[in-house]
Amino acid sequence: MTSSSAEPEDTSGNTAHTAGRRVRSRAAGLRRRPLLVALLILCISAAAIFAVTSFVEHQWQAAAQARFDARTERVTTRLRRLLSASETVLYGARAALDLSPSMTSAAWQQYVEKLELDSSALPIRALGYADVASASTGIIGNSPLTGRHLSVTLLAPAGGLVRPDLFDQDSFVHAALLRAAQDNQVALAVHFASDVDAAADNEAVLLLCLPRYSGSTVPASPEAHRTSPRGFLFASLDTRRLFEPLVAGRPSIELNVQAGRPGAFIYATDSGSVEAPATTSLFRKTDTLTYGGMPLTLVYTANGSASATGADVVNGTILLMGIGVAFALAGLAYALTATYAKNMLMPGVATLNEARMMGIIRSSMEAIITIDEAQTVVIFNPMAEHVFGVSAMEAVGAPLSRFIPERFRQAHGRHVEQFGVTGVSERLMGRQRVLFGLRANGEEFPIEASISQIRDATGKLYTVMLRDVTERLRADNALKQSREELRDLSANLQNVREEEKTRIARELHDDLGQQLTALKMDLSAVEQTLDAHPPAQPDAIASVSGQLLSMRLLIDSTVASVRRIAADLRPVMLDDLGLVPAIEWLANDFTNRYGIDVERHIDPGDTRFAKRGATTVFRIVQEALANVARHADATLVVLTLETEGGYCVLRIVDNGRGTDAGVRTHIERGAHADKSFGLIGIRERAHMLRGTVTIDTSRDRGFALTVAFPLHAIEAEDPIP
Structure with missing residues (x-):
C-alpha cells in the first residue's frame, strides 16, 4: 500500500512541474514581446523616413529647376524688349533727321540730350549718323557699296563712337550694314574695341544700324535697297548697361553671352563662378535670341546643389522630426505591449477585459447592438438608445426586427443567416448602399451598418455597429444640388461670354475696320492732291510723301491687327x-x-x-x-x-x-x-x-x-x- 500510494504523488508532482514550466515559458515570451515590437516599429519608421526624405529632395530639386527655367525665360524676354526699345529710338532718330535734312551737329546734340539716354533704362551709349559718300577705294568686300565709304557726320554724345574708320574696316559691322541696306530694317553688329577710350571698360560694343534713303523714299526692290542708301543711323550699346540689369536682381544666376556663329564672347557676369564640385548638380540652360540678323547665345548657369536650393535644410528638418516620431512610436508600442503582457499574466484578466470592453461599448459614438442566433437583442448601448429612442431595458430581449422597417425585415433575416454560415458580409461601414432603421415613434431614417460575429459558450453572437447618416445624406443632396446649379451658372456664363465675344468681334470687324479703311482712302486723297499740286520745295514734298507712306503702312498694320483680334475673339x-x-x-x-x-x-x-x-x-x-x-x-x-x-x-x-x-x-x-x-x-x-x-x-x-x-x-x- 505504501508503494502504491507513492506513484500518484510523483505523477501529480511531474504534472505541476510541467504546468509551471509552461506558465514560465509563456510569461518569458510575453516579457520579450514588447522589445521586439518596439524594434520592428523603429525599423519600419526608419525605412519610411528614408523614402520620404528621398521623395522630398527629388521634388524640391525639380521645383528649383522649374524656378530657374522661368527666371531665365524672363531674362531673355526682357533682353528682347530692351533691344526693341533701342530700335524704336533709332527709328525716331531717322524720322527726326528726315524732317530736318540739313541738321547740324549742334542741333543733333540738342536732340540727343532731350532723349536723356544716360538717365533712361536703355543701354544706348551714343546715337549718330554716317553719310555714304563716293571714294576712290571702296569698303572691304565685294558689295554694292564698292566705290563708296561712310563718314560720321552726326554723333552725340561726343566720343561715343568706338573708332572713326569703324564702318569701313570692321567686317562684322560691314556685314550688318549690308543686311540693313538690303532689308531696310535694323541690323545688329558686334565690334571689339578694347583699345579705344570710349569703350575702355568694355571689350565688346553692340551696334544697331538703320539705313536712310534720299527723301525718305524707300526703293521698291531689295537690289535697290542695297545700292541706294543715303546713309546709316547707328546706336552703340553698352553691353554692361544692357546685360547687368537683367541679372542684377537674380544673384544666383550667372550669364555668359556670345554673338554670331561661331560665337564670339561679348559678356559674362563677374560675380564669380557658379561651377559646383563634381558631387553637386549644376542648373544650365541655353537660349538663342536672333535680333537684327545676328544670333545672341545666352548661357545661364546656377548652382543646383542641395545646399544651394535649400533641399538639405528641408531634408534635415524632416529627418530630425522623423527620428523623433519613430522613437515616440516605438516607445508607445513598447508601453502598450508591455501593459498587455502584464495584464495577461495577472489573475482575473478575462473578467477585467470584459469590463473594459463593456466600457468601450457604452462610451462608443456608434450605436452598437448585439444579438444571438435567434436575433434577440442582448446588448444595447447608450448611443443605440439615443438613435432608436428606446431604453436598453426595453430593447434587451426584444427581437431585432422591432428596429427594422417591415419591408426590409425578411431580407435582413436572410442576410444574417447567410453571414452566420459564410462569415462574409456585404455591409461594411461607408462601402455599401444606405439602409433604413425604425425609431420608436415609427420614423424611418437612413443608416450605415457593419456586422461581425463571435462564438462563446452559449453560441454565436452577432454585433452590428450602426451610424445615423440623416444629416450626411441631407448635406450630400444639398451639395449635389449646389453642384448642378454651379454647372448651370457656368454654362450660362459660357454662353454670355460667347455672345459678348461675337458682339465685340463684329464691332471690331465692321465699325473699326470700316473707319480704318475710310482713313486709308482719305490718305490716298491727300497723296493725290500733293501729286496734282506739288509745292515749290521738292525736298519738302519728298519728306511729306515719305511720312504719308509710313502712315499708310501703319494703317495697313492696324487693319491686320484688328482682323486678327476679331478672328481670335470669334471667327x-x-x-x-x-x-x-x-x-x-x-x-x-x-x-x-x-x-x-x-x-x-x-x-x-x-x-x-x-x-x-x-x-x-x-x-x-x-x-x-x-x-x-x-x-x-x-x-x-x-x-x-x-x-x-x-x-x-x-x-x-x-x-x-x-x-x-x-x-x-x-x-x-x-x-x-x-x-x-x-x-x-x-x-x-x-x-x-x-x-x-x-x-x-x-x-x-x-x-x-x-x-x-x-x-x-x-x-x-x-x-x-
Missing part, C-alpha cells in the same frame, strides 16, 4: 460658313503661328451643327491646340471629326512628350485628376452637350484627347449649314 466664318471651314482656318492659323503641322480628317457626314454645338466643338478644338502649343513640344497633330454610332466624335492626337497621368484616364464628372484648367474647361463644355471626354497619354508617347457628343445634342431645329 466670322464660324457664323457665316459653318464649323468645318472654321476648323480648317483654325488649323491653318495654328500651323502658321507655331510651325506644327495639323493633319486633318474632317468628315461629319450629313450632320448639321446648331449654333451652340458648332461653338462648343470649335472652342474645344481651339483649347486643345493651345494646350499642344504650350505643353506638348510636338511636331505633328492629327485632328479627326466624324460621326459613328449616333455620336459625333472629335479626336486630337499629338506626337509630343505626353504626361505621367496614366495610360488611360477618364475625366469623370466632378473628378480633378488633372489640374489643367484647359482640360477642366473642355470637360465642362462637353458636359453642357451631354458629351464625354477621354484622355490617352503616357510619358514620351504623345497625348490623345477624344470628345464624343450625342448627335441629338449638337443638332437643332435652326442649324448652321
Whole structure:
C-alpha cells in the first residue's frame, strides 16, 4: 500500500512541474514581446523616413529647376524688349533727321540730350549718323557699296563712337550694314574695341544700324535697297548697361553671352563662378535670341546643389522630426505591449477585459447592438438608445426586427443567416448602399451598418455597429444640388461670354475696320492732291510723301491687327460658313503661328451643327491646340471629326512628350485628376452637350484627347449649314 500510494504523488508532482514550466515559458515570451515590437516599429519608421526624405529632395530639386527655367525665360524676354526699345529710338532718330535734312551737329546734340539716354533704362551709349559718300577705294568686300565709304557726320554724345574708320574696316559691322541696306530694317553688329577710350571698360560694343534713303523714299526692290542708301543711323550699346540689369536682381544666376556663329564672347557676369564640385548638380540652360540678323547665345548657369536650393535644410528638418516620431512610436508600442503582457499574466484578466470592453461599448459614438442566433437583442448601448429612442431595458430581449422597417425585415433575416454560415458580409461601414432603421415613434431614417460575429459558450453572437447618416445624406443632396446649379451658372456664363465675344468681334470687324479703311482712302486723297499740286520745295514734298507712306503702312498694320483680334475673339466664318471651314482656318492659323503641322480628317457626314454645338466643338478644338502649343513640344497633330454610332466624335492626337497621368484616364464628372484648367474647361463644355471626354497619354508617347457628343445634342431645329 505504501508503494502504491507513492506513484500518484510523483505523477501529480511531474504534472505541476510541467504546468509551471509552461506558465514560465509563456510569461518569458510575453516579457520579450514588447522589445521586439518596439524594434520592428523603429525599423519600419526608419525605412519610411528614408523614402520620404528621398521623395522630398527629388521634388524640391525639380521645383528649383522649374524656378530657374522661368527666371531665365524672363531674362531673355526682357533682353528682347530692351533691344526693341533701342530700335524704336533709332527709328525716331531717322524720322527726326528726315524732317530736318540739313541738321547740324549742334542741333543733333540738342536732340540727343532731350532723349536723356544716360538717365533712361536703355543701354544706348551714343546715337549718330554716317553719310555714304563716293571714294576712290571702296569698303572691304565685294558689295554694292564698292566705290563708296561712310563718314560720321552726326554723333552725340561726343566720343561715343568706338573708332572713326569703324564702318569701313570692321567686317562684322560691314556685314550688318549690308543686311540693313538690303532689308531696310535694323541690323545688329558686334565690334571689339578694347583699345579705344570710349569703350575702355568694355571689350565688346553692340551696334544697331538703320539705313536712310534720299527723301525718305524707300526703293521698291531689295537690289535697290542695297545700292541706294543715303546713309546709316547707328546706336552703340553698352553691353554692361544692357546685360547687368537683367541679372542684377537674380544673384544666383550667372550669364555668359556670345554673338554670331561661331560665337564670339561679348559678356559674362563677374560675380564669380557658379561651377559646383563634381558631387553637386549644376542648373544650365541655353537660349538663342536672333535680333537684327545676328544670333545672341545666352548661357545661364546656377548652382543646383542641395545646399544651394535649400533641399538639405528641408531634408534635415524632416529627418530630425522623423527620428523623433519613430522613437515616440516605438516607445508607445513598447508601453502598450508591455501593459498587455502584464495584464495577461495577472489573475482575473478575462473578467477585467470584459469590463473594459463593456466600457468601450457604452462610451462608443456608434450605436452598437448585439444579438444571438435567434436575433434577440442582448446588448444595447447608450448611443443605440439615443438613435432608436428606446431604453436598453426595453430593447434587451426584444427581437431585432422591432428596429427594422417591415419591408426590409425578411431580407435582413436572410442576410444574417447567410453571414452566420459564410462569415462574409456585404455591409461594411461607408462601402455599401444606405439602409433604413425604425425609431420608436415609427420614423424611418437612413443608416450605415457593419456586422461581425463571435462564438462563446452559449453560441454565436452577432454585433452590428450602426451610424445615423440623416444629416450626411441631407448635406450630400444639398451639395449635389449646389453642384448642378454651379454647372448651370457656368454654362450660362459660357454662353454670355460667347455672345459678348461675337458682339465685340463684329464691332471690331465692321465699325473699326470700316473707319480704318475710310482713313486709308482719305490718305490716298491727300497723296493725290500733293501729286496734282506739288509745292515749290521738292525736298519738302519728298519728306511729306515719305511720312504719308509710313502712315499708310501703319494703317495697313492696324487693319491686320484688328482682323486678327476679331478672328481670335470669334471667327466670322464660324457664323457665316459653318464649323468645318472654321476648323480648317483654325488649323491653318495654328500651323502658321507655331510651325506644327495639323493633319486633318474632317468628315461629319450629313450632320448639321446648331449654333451652340458648332461653338462648343470649335472652342474645344481651339483649347486643345493651345494646350499642344504650350505643353506638348510636338511636331505633328492629327485632328479627326466624324460621326459613328449616333455620336459625333472629335479626336486630337499629338506626337509630343505626353504626361505621367496614366495610360488611360477618364475625366469623370466632378473628378480633378488633372489640374489643367484647359482640360477642366473642355470637360465642362462637353458636359453642357451631354458629351464625354477621354484622355490617352503616357510619358514620351504623345497625348490623345477624344470628345464624343450625342448627335441629338449638337443638332437643332435652326442649324448652321
